[in-house]
Amino acid sequence: MSKTTNYDLIIIGGGAAAFAAAIRANELGANTVMINDGLPLGGTCVNVGCVPTKALLHIAEARHNALLNNIPGLDVTIEPFDFATAIAHETALVGEMRSEKYANVLEHLEHVRLIEGRAKLISTHEVTVNEQTLYADNILLATGSTVTTPDIPGLSEAGYITHIAALRNTTLPKRLAVIGSGPVGLEFAQMFSRFGVEVTLLARGKRIAKNTEPVLSQRLATALGAEGITIHTETTVEHVTVNSGIKTLNLHSPSGPETLQVDEILLATGKTPNTAGLGLQSAGVDIDSRGAIIVSTDYRTSVENIFAAGDVAALPLRLEPTAGKEGTLAVSNTLNHEMRTIDFDSTPFTAFTDPELAGVGWTEAEMMKRLGTCLCKTVSFEHVPRAIITGRTEGAITIVADPETRIIRGVHILAPHAGELIAQAMMIAKNQNTIADVVDSLPMFPTLAESLKIAAISFDVDISKLSCCV
Ligand SMILES: Cc1cc2nc3c(=O)[nH]c(=O)nc-3n(C[C@H](O)[C@H](O)[C@H](O)COP(=O)(O)OP(=O)(O)OC[C@H]3O[C@@H](n4cnc5c(N)ncnc54)[C@H](O)[C@@H]3O)c2cc1C
Numbered sequence: 001m002s003k004t005t006n007y008d009l010i011i012i013g014g015g016a017a018a019f020a021a022a023i024r025a026n027e028l029g030a031n032t033v034m035i036n037d038g039l040p041l042g043g044t045c046v047n048v049g050c051v052p053t054k055a056l057l058h059i060a061e062a063r064h065n066a067l068l069n070n071i072p073g074l075d076v077t078i079e080p081f082d083f084a085t086a087i088a089h090e091t092a093l094v095g096e097m098r099s100e101k102y103a104n105v106l107e108h109l110e111h112v113r114l115i116e117g118r119a120k121l122i123s124t125h126e127v128t129v130n131e132q133t134l135y136a137d138n139i140l141l142a143t144g145s146t147v148t149t150p151d152i153p154g155l156s157e158a159g160y161i162t163h164i165a166a167l168r169n170t171t172l173p174k175r176l177a178v179i180g181s182g183p184v185g186l187e188f189a190q191m192f193s194r195f196g197v198e199v200t201l202l203a204r205g206k207r208i209a210k211n212t213e214p215v216l217s218q219r220l221a222t223a224l225g226a227e228g229i230t231i232h233t234e235t236t237v238e239h240v241t242v243n244s245g246i247k248t249l250n251l252h253s254p255s256g257p258e259t260l261q262v263d264e265i266l267l268a269t270g271k272t273p274n275t276a277g278l279g280l281q282s283a284g285v286d287i288d289s290r291g292a293i294i295v296s297t298d299y300r301t302s303v304e305n306i307f308a309a310g311d312v313a314a315l316p317l318r319l320e321p322t323a324g325k326e327g328t329l330a331v332s333n334t335l336n337h338e339m340r341t342i343d344f345d346s347t348p349f350t351a352f353t354d355p356e357l358a359g360v361g362w363t364e365a366e367m368m369k370r371l372g373t374c375l376c377k378t379v380s381f382e383h384v385p386r387a388i389i390t391g392r393t394e395g396a397i398t399i400v401a402d403p404e405t406r407i408i409r410g411v412h413i414l415a416p417h418a419g420e421l422i423a424q425a426m427m428i429a430k431n432q433n434t435i436a437d438v439v440d441s442l443p444m445f446p447t448l449a450e451s452l453k454i455a456a457i458s459f460d461v462d463i464s465k466l467s468c469c470v
Contacts, residue, residue: 006135007033009335010127012119012278013142015043016320017310019102021140021327026109028335033136034112035119035129038274042102043144044311045320051097052167053187054352055090060194061354064227070391083195084170091168121279124303138305138334141285141293142327143278145271145311145318150179150237158242160265163188172197173264177249179237181208183351185268186220190353192266193229200230200260202251207233209351213363213398215378216414220357223394232258240265273312288314297341299330307334316344345409346430350419355395358422361410361429367400375403375435379455381415383463386446392416397455399435406434406459415448424449435459 009025011018014036025032040047066078106114117130127134147162149155161169166188174197178189181203193199201208201224208224208231209217221231235253242248249260273292280287286294286302292314299307307330310323325342332338348360367374381387381395395415401408411425428438438456443449454463 005033005132007031008136009033009138009140009331010035010119010134010136011140011142012127013043013140013144013310013312014041014102014114015039015142015144015310016045016323017142017144017312017327017330018043018140019105019327020324021142021309021331022106022109022112024328024331025335026111028331029111030331030335032109032112033115033134034106035115035117035127037116037118039144040098041106041114042098045323046098046102047094048164048167050320052090052094053163053184053191055093056086056167057187057191057352057354059086059089060191064194064354081196083172086195087168087170118277120277121283121285121306124283124305138307139283140327140330140334141278141301141306141308141312142310142323143274143312144323145273147267148270148272149267150269152237152240154240154242155237155265158240158247158265160267162267166192166266173262174198175262176200176264176266177202177247177260177262178266178268180268180270181205181210181231181233182268182270183209183349183357185266186224186351186353186357188266188268189229190224190227193224193227198228200232200262202235202237202249202260203231203233204236205233209357211349211363212357212359212414213378213412216357216396216398216412219394219396219414220353220355223355224353271311271318273314275312290314298333298339299326299341300333305334307331315342317347317349319347319349322347343430346426348419348422348426350422352419355392355415356418357412357414358418359410359412360422360425361408362400363410363412364398364400367402367409371402373403375401375406375459377455377458379451379458379463381448381451383454383458383466384448384451386448386450387415389446390416397451399452399455399459401435401459406436407432408435408438408456411452413451415451417448421449421451424452428452 008030009032011034022034066076119129176197176199178185178201189199189201207217238250251258275291293308295308295313309326309330311318329340345361350358364376378398382393387393398412400410435456
């Protein structure tokens with residue numbers, strides 16, 4: 001081991017949380033080292049998460065719309081689909097964004113040095129990497145998470161892929177089982193289905209997308225089913241066997257045992273925080289039962305000078321924007337003695353299916369749990385003129401409000417571009433606007449954004465009798 005080098009801050013990880021932290025540390029003039037290993041610089045989001053999935057979903061949607069061919073007067077025909085070219089485009093895009101948004105940015109951070117190597121805590125102030133020991137006043141843990149591998153007998157022997165291989169393989173399986181029905185499982189199920197793969201989605205719970213309103217998850221299931229995706233809910237995979245490359249999943253569902261034969265299995269069974277082998281015990285950093293690092297509202301761990309941010313921390317949402325913000329705030333709180341935190345009740349999430357599923361704040365169930373009562377309304381997009389015009393009425397919007405104050409506490413939307421629409425709801429939740437505030441607003445006609453106003457009006461008026469101009 002070489003001798004100890006001193007820093008103000010050591011950041012372990014090189015993803016969204018680490019990068020945002022490094023940028024903030026640089027602004028504060030802190031002598032910082034960022035240590036990354038495993039995924040390339042930029043971590044999950046740019047390399048194997050948000051960016052490549054959305055690039056492929058965009059191509060899948062274009063193919064789907066061309067094949068659907070349901071635009072009156074427009075006859076579209078498409079050549080055979082070249083999946084390898086789609087993957088080549090996606091990987092090139094990832095490479096460009098990684099250098100522009102991460103590598104080049106890092107070069108301009110004069111106080112931040114990058115070390116590539118596996119980091120491990122050996123005490124509250126010391127980290128080892130590449131046979132050297134580094135010392136810092138403060139340490140930020142931003143090591144992200146890795147796909148959880150469920151303990152299913154025969155699964156490892158049969159083989160499976162995760163999002164990482166799914167974004168790199170240049171050939172398509174004929175039949176695919178997707179295990180898990182959160183955003184990642186849903187996005188991949190629809191993407192592969194739209195690329196022509198026969199997809200079966202296996203959900204352990206009673207419904208897909210369990211964190212949203214039941215009516216929205218039901219409508220999403222109907223939309224995915226209509227595209228040819230088979231969905232099994234309340235289904236567990238008991239064991240897996242493989243024979244001549246064909247994988248047989250033995251399932252257990254309310255209707256009894258069943259088998260499913262596929263050519264590939266995609267695991268989307270949640271993420272496990274990357275804390276194994278990080279030396280947390282040597283420093284006395286506490287973790288929860290999932291292995292996530294327990295943090296206070298200012299992102300401090302059980303050790304005074306060690307902080308955690310992003311997917312590795314035990315926090316309610318695991319997204320790119322939250323990881324980045326947590327990284328920034330952890331450094332501001334540590335080095336600049338601020339006491340800032342994220343308000344998760346006004347932080348939106350989106351599953352980038354088509355229609356998209358987005359939400360911010362409380363669901364009806366959460367409101368009932370917290371207040372024992374709810375002022376809640378769900379409106380179908382059949383009442384939204386833009387949705388009628390474009391033939392996209394399959395979605396719905398739910399508003400959850402406090403019955404006493406009529407302050408809007410939650411909005412959940414299933415619709416095309418719901419990920420964009422939810423930004424408006426985010427400001428409503430952040431500013432604690434009331435139903436009356438939204439009724440009094442003037443969204444452009446005809447837009448999907450009008451859905452928020454129509455849903456707000458529905459609390460007091462029968463919207464089936466509304467004219468377009470009200
Ligand atoms: C398929 C998929 C799609 C997604 N899509 C979206 C989306 O559309 N929008 C969205 O907001 N979020 C999305 N997410 C979630 C988002 O990508 C993550 O929440 C976010 O990237 C987490 O950032 P992070 O910095 O915490 O971790 P990461 O980006 O994972 O970075 C952690 C880094 O630390 C490295 N590391 C781990 N251990 C060590 C060690 N001991 N020493 C050194 N380095 C180490 C890792 O290899 C990695 O490079 C998606 C996730 C997946 C998997």
